[in-house]
Each structure stands twice: as structure tokens, then as C-alpha cells.
Amino acid sequence: MGLRDDLDRYRKVGEERRDDLSEFIQYGDLGGSRQDQIRIPIKIVDLPEFEYDRRDMGGVGQGDAEEGDAVGKPQPQPGDEDGEPGDDEGEHGYYEMDPEEFAEELDEEFELHLEPKGKAVVEEKEGDMTDIVRSGPRSTLDLNRMFKSGLKRKLASQFDPEYVKEALRVRGMGPESVFDWARENRINVSKRWLEENYAEMDEKEKTRWETLEEMEENVERRAPAELVRQDRRVPFRTEDERYRFPEIVEEHESKVVVVNIRDVSGSMGKMKRELVERTFTPLDWYLQGKYEEAEFVYIAHDIDAWEVEREDFFGIQSGGGTRISSAYELAAEILEEQYPWSDWNRYVFAAGDGENSSNDSKERVVPLIEETDANLHAYVETQPSGGSVNATHSQELQDAFDEQEVVVTQVNSQDEVMDAVYTVLKTAATPEGGE
DSSP: OOHHHHHHHHHHHHHHTBOOHHHHHHHSOGGGOBTTBEEEEBOOOOOOOOOOOGGGSOOTTOSSOOTTOOTTOOOOOTTOSTTOOOOSOOOOOEEEEOHHHHHHHHHHHHTOOOOOOOOEEEEEEEOOSOEEESOOOGGGBOHHHHHHHHHHHHHHHOOOHHHHHHHHTBTTOOHHHHHHHHHHTTOOOOHHHHHHHHHTSOTTGGGSBSOHHHHHHHSOOOOHHHHHHHSOOOOOOGGGOOEEEOOEEEEEEOEEEEEEEEEOSTTOOHHHHHHHHHHHHHHHHHHHHHSSEEEEEEEEESSSEEEEOHHHHTTOOOSSOOOTHHHHHHHHHHHHHHSOTTTOEEEEEEEEOSBOSTTHIIIIIHHHHHHSOOSEEEEEEOOTTOOOTTBOHHHHHHHHSOTTTEEEEEOOSGGGHHHHHHHHHHHHHSGGGOO
16 A cells, blocks of 8 residues: 555545534534535544654754754744744645535435426427327338237227127027127127128027027137237228327426525624524525525615625624515515526525514515515524514414425524524425425
8 A cells, every 4th residue: 555545545534534514514613615615624634744763863063053052952943933923824624515515415414305496498309209199201100009009909899700600599599689699798799790690591500509508608709819819910090000209308407596584683693693604504505505506695684675795694783673574575576587486496594583673574574475486485583592572573474374385493502503404404305395
């Protein structure tokens, strides 16, 4: 095993020692990651390196020291003076994964089965020759289908003529009586055929059997399949012809837009903002990893709402009050103009401490959610210091909606983050939580 193999082995060990994904989401430094790259710290594994034995570094009278230098004491180097910190970043180990791998790991951990839906048609192309039409080029004639159609008709019309003639030889039976008997026994014979064959019989033949029961006991009826094997000819008709035609296949692109809404009013302190970030960030990473194309909208609100960049979304705090409906009004406007429901999957996630201006939740927010088509709406309430008498928004959402329409979850500490993430994604992965 060479040095390169050793290095690869040590790196693999390091990756296995990375922080547990749940631990990273709840307690780790999320700020070191990007939208398209998750960086999870790993426990450092020292790689092997060569080091000189100090006993072989030479003795007194050797080396570059000047007369008067202290023996055996390393000389100070520029920048090594006490009290002067270095500018370089210390060594850290990270396991890097893209959102797709992140989503796969959450799928495995939570046993999720979210299937991205393709909406917008990006291409129409010819598929397999599975469609059938009544006319077309002779080269596309479906011979198998035509043969089966002719064979099915022959089997349906096939009957054992000798067996039916024996019925005509029953005393007292004539063409009319045998015709009724044949119909009862699903024998497809025409009345004209019976009349012609009955006319050719002499009177003695017409009394060979006393009863039908006697005839049936003594005469064996041959099955239609046996008769077809004896006569291999299969009659074809023009109406049997079918021509194969390529199926037109629509390819759909799975696109998703995630709208993140956050209350930035004066009551949303640092701890609340951090809990929102720890909940929303893995949701964003997960959905980005599941869909071919993902876009994100970040809306901050107090009484008014405005769109912000992701870098600013989790840190903003204003001093105003709260009117949650302003954010849903802006979200509806953005979705309608840029992300039509016919082309995009939509997820709308909102978070706050549950406090809202009087009657705004019931009179404005609920109707706006009802009017805004989405795969799933969710609201994350955070009250780390305990509940508030004014935090009624979550309850009003629960009273107005089924949990498959709007997921309401609580995150009051870092320990509850993964439960909230699981609740939202589990609902999104169910058929009712989708489109």
C-alpha cells in the first residue's frame, strides 16, 4: 500500500467522523455553507508526515548560528513576537456535500418518499410504437394484432358440425328445436345450415336417438380449438387491420420555487431568528436537492413586507409591529407574475412568534392562503422563552385548515428543530401534501 492509498484511507476515516447530520442542523455552524454546498465539520484526523529527529540536527559548532547565540534555543522569526496573533485561518476539516446528497441522507434518515412532480412541458418526442390506428403505411401493419383478431372471430364462430348433426338425428327434433338447443349451449350455428342438413337426411336417420340426453352421453363434442388446429386457415377482414403509431411522449421539467417568509418585527430576537434559520435552511437544501431546478424567494415583514436577499433574510430585525398578511400579499403577487402554478411546484414556508395584529390572521391570512395554490403551506412558530397570550396565529391556522393543507409546527429550542423539519417534509412527501 503506497502513501497515496494511506492518504485516501485517512480522508475516508475523517469523513466517517463528520458530525451527525441532525447534530449539524441543530447545533452546527450553518453560516459556513452556501445555497449549493453544505460544509459539515469533521473531527480532524492527523495525516502521517515526516519529521526530523532533533538528535540528528547537529551539535555545538555546527549550523548558521552567530557567535554569542544561545545554544539549543530556537531564534525568533519575524512575526513570532509574543502577543501578535497571526492573520491566517486555522486548519479545519469539512465534509462537503451538495443538496442532492443532503436530500438523499434526509430521505434515508426520515424514510421519506417525496417524488418531484414535473409540470412544465419542455419537449415532446416520439416514444415507443404503442399507439394503434386504423390506417397507415403497410410497414407499420400490426400482424400479430390482426392475426389475433381473425383467430378470435374464427373461434367464436367455430362449431363441431358432426356433433350438431347428431342433434338433428334425435327423435322429434327438427331445425327449429336444434337451433334453440344450440343457442342454449352457445353453439354458433345458423338456422339455414340446420335446415339444409336436415333436408339431406332420410327418415330413419332422424330417429337414431330417443332423447338429447342419450345423444350427449354417446357423442363426444370437439372443442373449437381442436377444430382450428385441424383447419389452420384464419380468415382476415379489412376491419382486422391495425397500424402501429409512435406514442407522443411529453417530457416534464421538475421545477420548484420555495417562498420563505419571516417576521422581522421587534419581538423577533436573536434566538428566535436563529431557530428560524435552523429550520428553514435544511428545508431549502432538501427541496433544492430533489428538483431539477429550484428558485427561492425571501420575504421579510413587520407591518409591511419586502423581498430581500438570502444573505440578509435571517439577520434583519425592525422595530415595527406585525401584519402577516402583508407578506402573503407580496408572495401571491410574486408567484402569479413569475412562477405560474401550471409550470412550477410551490412551497410557502412562513415563520414567526405567532403574534399578529388583531383579526389579521382570520380575515386576511386565511383567505390569502386559500387563494394561493401550493404543494404545501407551513408555519413555524418559535417561542423560546415560553408562550405569549398574543401568539394566536398558529391556533387560528389550525382551526381553519387541515394539517395536510397547512402544516403548523413549534420550534422553541434547538432540540426541536429536527422534529419540525421532519413534520414539514413528511407532510410534503404524502400524496395529500403534494399537488
